[in-house]
Amino acid sequence: MSTVIKNGTIVTADLTYKSDVLVEGGKIVAIGEGLVGDKTLDATGCYVMPGGIDPHTHLEMPFMGTYSSDDFESGTRAALAGGTTMVVDFALPSPGQGLLDAMQMWDNKSTRANCDYSFHMAITWWGEQVFNEMEAVVKRGINTFKHFMAYKGALMVNDDELYASFQRCAELGATPLVHAENGDVVAELQAKLLAAGNNGPEAHAYSRPSQVEGEATNRAIMIADMAGAPLYVVHTSCEEAHEAIRRAKMAGKRVWGEPLIQHLTLDESEYANPDWDHAARRVMSPPFRDKKHQDSLWAGLQSGTLSCVATDHCAFTTEQKRFGVGDFTKIPNGTGGLEDRMPMLWTHGVETGRLTPNEFVAVTSTNIAKILNCYPKKGAILVGADADIVVWDPAKTKTISASKQQSAIDYNVFEGKEVKGLPRYTLTRGQVAVTDGDMTCESGHGAFVAREPNGTV
Amino acid sequence: MSTVIKNGTIVTADLTYKSDVLVEGGKIVAIGEGLVGDKTLDATGCYVMPGGIDPHTHLEMPFMGTYSSDDFESGTRAALAGGTTMVVDFALPSPGQGLLDAMQMWDNKSTRANCDYSFHMAITWWGEQVFNEMEAVVKRGINTFKHFMAYKGALMVNDDELYASFQRCAELGATPLVHAENGDVVAELQAKLLAAGNNGPEAHAYSRPSQVEGEATNRAIMIADMAGAPLYVVHTSCEEAHEAIRRAKMAGKRVWGEPLIQHLTLDESEYANPDWDHAARRVMSPPFRDKKHQDSLWAGLQSGTLSCVATDHCAFTTEQKRFGVGDFTKIPNGTGGLEDRMPMLWTHGVETGRLTPNEFVAVTSTNIAKILNCYPKKGAILVGADADIVVWDPAKTKTISASKQQSAIDYNVFEGKEVKGLPRYTLTRGQVAVTDGDMTCESGHGAFVAREPNGTV
Amino acid sequence: MSTVIKNGTIVTADLTYKSDVLVEGGKIVAIGEGLVGDKTLDATGCYVMPGGIDPHTHLEMPFMGTYSSDDFESGTRAALAGGTTMVVDFALPSPGQGLLDAMQMWDNKSTRANCDYSFHMAITWWGEQVFNEMEAVVKRGINTFKHFMAYKGALMVNDDELYASFQRCAELGATPLVHAENGDVVAELQAKLLAAGNNGPEAHAYSRPSQVEGEATNRAIMIADMAGAPLYVVHTSCEEAHEAIRRAKMAGKRVWGEPLIQHLTLDESEYANPDWDHAARRVMSPPFRDKKHQDSLWAGLQSGTLSCVATDHCAFTTEQKRFGVGDFTKIPNGTGGLEDRMPMLWTHGVETGRLTPNEFVAVTSTNIAKILNCYPKKGAILVGADADIVVWDPAKTKTISASKQQSAIDYNVFEGKEVKGLPRYTLTRGQVAVTDGDMTCESGHGAFVAREPNGTV
Amino acid sequence: MSTVIKNGTIVTADLTYKSDVLVEGGKIVAIGEGLVGDKTLDATGCYVMPGGIDPHTHLEMPFMGTYSSDDFESGTRAALAGGTTMVVDFALPSPGQGLLDAMQMWDNKSTRANCDYSFHMAITWWGEQVFNEMEAVVKRGINTFKHFMAYKGALMVNDDELYASFQRCAELGATPLVHAENGDVVAELQAKLLAAGNNGPEAHAYSRPSQVEGEATNRAIMIADMAGAPLYVVHTSCEEAHEAIRRAKMAGKRVWGEPLIQHLTLDESEYANPDWDHAARRVMSPPFRDKKHQDSLWAGLQSGTLSCVATDHCAFTTEQKRFGVGDFTKIPNGTGGLEDRMPMLWTHGVETGRLTPNEFVAVTSTNIAKILNCYPKKGAILVGADADIVVWDPAKTKTISASKQQSAIDYNVFEGKEVKGLPRYTLTRGQVAVTDGDMTCESGHGAFVAREPNGTV
């Protein structure tokens, strides 16, 4: 059965033109005028764009014997509702656990996914087993390894481990990723704040100032440079980190930065909310920042010094958040965003004139596919590409509300925000999953996307 | 009659893949495996890339009653020999001359072109006629207007004229271009050097230091920003100008920089050559720079803060150069490069590991087509695009020599340099113009490329 | 008759120590413990500091046949009230008027000064007479020449005039000063705003954005560099200008920036005041800026990339301001500040911890004396130095109010602001001019301070 | 007995004037015209300047059971010969050794000093004893604590230790110092180079690239900022580190950088010398750099973003250096320089026009005294200051040669260099120690200089 998308304007990272798109067998089989198919989707007044890719999610993330509330089923359903057709999640080995073991666990979690997905593998400790299994992981189609420079005593790895792992990545043609905050300093500041009686969610922000992120970003860039590897910096939230990335790029280094939709549109004043729940629900790392950092992030998207927009979607419920009442360091870190990333970015980016529609596609999809090396299977409107497509209606509006969302969390950090620009249709490998807000996605439809090493970008 | 390019690897600005390309009626009509055509070009071991675009040439440029030696026939022949399939030349009205008059003159010059071409229109004076004719020029398919901040008393326009013209560009959806050097200061330095008896070609470089270019670049960016226009800075040759462009981009401004292949590969030591002719043949503005500026330009291409590689090809003969014996300010400004841009950039960029093949395509062709708004007609390997294609043999070598070149000049600034990476075939709108160095191009085949205003880039 | 200042703590640009100071014949004759004099001033709890120097005032400034309201008498009285013991005013030749003529006019104005003063000479046009008279001006003890890059059609000079004058300064060992705004662009923006019906005082700020100042600063620096002269940039008000100065310093250039106390403490929201008079009284060039620029200016004082704090005191009355009702370009540019500079800077700089007391002395007095080459006659607590001394009481407070000020203007831009830190005594060449707010200064006491060329700074 | 220095020109950090100086009891007792004393030193044609202070020496430094060859006797004799009248050495506790113990050891070493000296205390490990003894150390007159971010497995401390110590410094009013190189990365690079068979002295430079220093500098600045302490970065050798310092200063942070005379005048080509001894004698950390870094360091001294010039004098003999034959990581790190710092800086700084004589005094003496908080006892020509004075003859020349030096090392890294500008007389606390190269210094004359915490700089 074939499907044709008619009367729309195709918008890709580098082109805008009117044409129909014919889909069959999960792929784009033709682009041209006057195409016909078994089924017709009307895209009048709409942009036909590559579906969004969220390069940074934590679905069914383990926490104190429970899990974050969005699993691969509800998480990918939320994604599709917002025009995102692929997510890349993090396989997180426990200290001492093998990488292949962890991958098995994440494979198991993802069986009910509604859209395609891939994994990053985290390097949470170092040893010969890790060194060896990295090769097997790459052979399994994972070419990206995540490193935490914070979360001391838990996920954090030290500089010599970073160097060793980055060097291994270089050998394997893989790309290291970093969560860049100086974990030693964060731990010291946390202790100091708690000792002074500052135990509320606002102290979370005080304990992770932008300088601490900027420093770690700068350090990771140097270590990658010495090890001969490129570097992808997740959740770049501030001018200091952006400055380090810019400076590296100016020296010809291959470094990418990933701002989150939350940091682009929300600020630290959220933590001043007298409602503990309100503030705690916004606790994530890095925390929301002063507005001047937002200017920096938007300019980075405009100039290309920042490359991708993600969510770090990690949907802890209010109940889980309350584990940290009386001690902000125990509040689980994470917020939602998967469902709202595309409409929020369109509203605050394209509607305001900051970004062109082509740039919107680049930072939500195409750049990500290129950097993660699954382009043009993903991130493209090209014959032969997967039919992961969003038919975007720039006139469609809604007010964001947890009460109406697909995501399983009981709140939404964007609650009450108006958005303009929403999917009319979302297609995952040719299957229509969303029609004007109605969900017709299918649990288990999503497939793992293997990504080769040695990307040419 | 159709032509198929077989067994090659297609390299575009964002993709690398093996596929055949079928060409018919001057356009790409199919991309895929196992294509057949009336004629077959073997691309085994080669990259199939969009033909190069040189955004900055001066063919048959008027000088003291004569003309620069390469006209549109020999110039475009030289271009094709080097893998370049489109040139953008500058229509230069004399002071007081109307823009449409000038365009007519350039139309007349270009009738014998061997490949496609377009024009930039220069704004060399300001008045109501210029203001009005700019609209007609845009309607004729020219969306770029060039401004000289140097050449005081001749082509130079002042800040209020720049502002007025940039504002007019903004209204018309056109993009202003600038030759950025502070003409007042250059004139003072020239006078001072001549007064001190420094009249040789090396004084040309002393009279145009990098600071003078950096300042003008910075000024043009501010004026464009105030007028609401984007800005394209031609022949960015130094760190100071690059820094101004970077800083602007970091503030979210839409500014592009264009290094020349000469500045990327040659340096100021050329002017120290005791042979007056040798030095004078390298006289161009901006002059060749200290090597540290080369590092800056290469890093700009790597990081994307510089966008295009051009030549400013303006082929004055040794005899014409000698008009400036005894007074360096009278040496006509300009060198060749059209034939050598692609091989020199491949050799010094891709062979050295500085640039990926995809980035090579971006900076020699695709970025240019996008910025000048003729993408994907040009700069693309896509079905429907013009079949301006170069089949690039990365193993082919030669030694550059004036004695063997297509260009009409009697010397070559790259004389004796070895290059690795040359066209096996060059196709202009489907016509095979070059086969392993043999020229089969056709005078008059080249057509004007109209470029719409309001590009989305 | 001798005077001894006892029990105070001497604070200079580089030292803090307890000692008495003995003054006789207008000079400091001894510094040490247990000094005795005919008269004793008690400095218990106070800092004994070099009197302030305001390097930038316009007293009795001509305007439309009238003058700004503070002349040398009331202006220097206001200065002394605030702890400032020397002012440097601008002699402004009319277009075509000789420099010596203008100096004579300013000599005449200054006969009633209550404290010492010096002059900068403005270069408002260029010609052989100006070139020649610059030497005579230097011989008269003026080693600084001011240039306006704005006020097109009036005071503005072009780039070639700047270069010529800066080169002349270099020959004479003098230092050029610039008012740095791009006058062409300001004129265009003014015309555009007026044409759009924006004629109120807020449009004054819109017509002079920070980019316009940054550009001119960058340009002046380049021209000075080419001409071989150092450069002093008056009223640096924004990050863009500061960035240009920083970048120049980083390249080893000798460039100084002078923020005004107004730009350090007031912001553009003043122009949004619905009271036309309120807004118009704040009209000066550059205008007040967004708060982020304040951060930049303070950081510049802390790091030494900005050198001096001035006022640009030019006291137009409300009545004079009203000349611009209906056309903001006709509002005379200027505000007061001479009386409040030192207390406002102490309150917002030292009390807040941004600046040390030593740095306060440096930026209000010593740096200025060094740059203008009248150190250590001025700006020092050293034996042999002029006894221009302020005994500063850090505990003394007041609320600024026009109703109680010495200045002749009918308002105060700092009206209602609380300050902490005020003079207990101000001495001008040994004469006690202020005692806890009581004025005992003497009209005509002030003398011209000649400043030699070729300062060693 | 009094001594008068007659007919000279006094040059301090901020003044240049002709005057005599009268010395008695080790102090300056009068400055003025026509002074008389028991003994007269003729300073005709000379500058009378504060004696140099070297803030960074390692005299009698322990190494493998032996010591570096210059002890406090020969080291301070060499210092005086070159116009330096005070050295600040590093007390280095062994891991686990108490600070007071280490101080006792350094007290013992210094008894034979020919000129005054002070100590920095190194924090080479962390624990309650160190925390507690820091207070006692401060009370003993040491307000500076050194931290090594390199030398992994030996002196290196980690980020949490840095934070803890910096915070302790902040409490005590002390200033932390850092040797800034990323020790983890250095260790990895060393291992990689050795594994690849690169064991010669040139590999020392390869193992410590400038990026590694820049990173650590940036990190230390952040940690100091978080801990609320200022920061002094020793031996700043490269643009990357300088950039980090500049950036910090621009944000208003109190950070100082100290280039060494070696890095200002020598470059990495020294390591390419085929003579193992020649290269190994130049092994120090950071290593000599590419010439572009020299430009950065000089610009830093000119602009004030770098504050002091030191030597890191650590005089290992050729025999000691040879301990590293076959393994560059075993070559003891250190070179001489104490005797040559002042003449080399004058020759390459003042004679070339890069620095004024006042700036020379600032960076060799006054800035150091201020930052280390012993000004104006040291670093000043003021009544009451210690009579540590150098009478500098700008016309005096010599060729540097190990065969004629005071230092005990058997070579000189500046061998064969011509210098212009040398001491005619050097006085240490009034005692004439050098007269035109003749040494009359006295072992044991040197006294410890206690330095209070809470400096006002």
Ligand SMILES: [Zn+2]
């Ligand atoms: Zn994270």
Ligand SMILES: [Zn+2]
């Ligand atoms: Zn995450």
Ligand SMILES: [Zn+2]
């Ligand atoms: Zn040009």
Ligand SMILES: [Zn+2]
């Ligand atoms: Zn040109």
Ligand SMILES: [Zn+2]
């Ligand atoms: Zn002004």
Ligand SMILES: [Zn+2]
């Ligand atoms: Zn003024």
Ligand SMILES: [Zn+2]
């Ligand atoms: Zn060290």
Ligand SMILES: [Zn+2]
């Ligand atoms: Zn050391």
